[in-house]
């Protein structure tokens with residue numbers, strides 16, 4: 001099979017989804033899948049079939065979500081820079097709400113709602129100024145970030161919506177960052193939300209929902225053994241610490257925690273190259289297929305699935321013309337040789353969806369591993385010209401992966 005490719009374990013995805021749903025279900029919480037994490041139809045179709053809502057950040061994501069079966073009434077739409085066309089699309093599709101991020105945006109949404117003679121459902125995204133204690137590129141809820149409305153402007157925003165005949169306030173939205181593993185951060189967020197709710201008399205604006213965003217982290221180090229994120233712990237924090245009226249429906253937008261661990265990037269070793277002080281393993285996948293290490297210094301668990309020879313230390317790098325094209329430094333692997341297969345774990349989230357064409361790299365294929373370990377070619381977007389989303393083309397058995 002041509003490498004590199006993404007490989008998704010559908011049974012693990014199903015298991016993860018049902019864990020998440022059961023944990024959230026205990027408190028009647030609603031989960032919207034953050035489709036930016038992975039929009040491969042083999043994955044999104046399954047998530048929509050399980051009854052999840054969806055969180056979109058572009059007009060194309062809204063179209064794609066509808067195409068794979070998510071209900072319009074379960075779509076939330078965030079983003080600091082929604083274009084007029086995207087706002088129009090959201091209103092025409094009657095989605096659950098636009099998570100609006102500035103007063104300037106509210107003005108444009110109102111203008112477009114007037115032109116369509118529609119009432120736009122609005123959640124206001126508040127920037128709570130909370131530290132997410134994660135990489136600064138995936139922190140979104142502090143004053144320095146472009147996201148959300150600062151509390152100093154919140155009252156004006158609330159009143160703007162209240163006084164408009166074409167806007168309907170549905171609630172507040174928060175999202176403070178991603179890959180958050182310390183539950184204290186979410187406890188702090190809950191406390192801050194309670195204060196904001198009280199200080200701004202949110203109940204007086206007739207809200208129906210509170211959206212707490214996503215951000216639950218996964219275990220990148222022990223990805224092989226720790227496949228299910230701590231959903232119970234996560235949701236119980238919000239059940240315990242959020243103090244908003246009981247008629248308010250609580251929503252979450254989870255991306256990474258639902259899909260990261262079900263995916264791997266499979267790549268072949270092109271060369272093991274002797275350097276002066278180290279040995280490089282040069283793979284046929286690069287930052288173009290997984291840019292998280294280059295962008296956030298992220299480290300994924302890397303495994304040589306071919307070799308059981310004696311362990312050695314390697315720098316594992318891709319073929320792309322960038323020095324940041326490094327998957328791991330000083331990684332212990334069994335002695336690695338040309339043509340060995342390498343599995344990079346936790347690539348179900350923010351890998352395929354962030355694929356790049358830099359160096360004119362080819363878009364790679366993705367395969368789905370089903371219950372009998374058969375690998376099926378998945379129709380990712382390049383292959384789905386005929387709009388068919390089912391798995392097709394039984395390929396081969398590769399039980400090693």
Ligand code: LLP
Nearest residue numbers: 034078175178179214215253254255256350
């Ligand atoms: N809601 C909003 C408004 C978001 O901006 C995000 C992620 C999510 C929900 C989902 O967050 P999650 O549950 O996946 O943490 N490319 C980066 C992550 C960027 C996250 C952007 N926003 C990475 O690979 O780590």
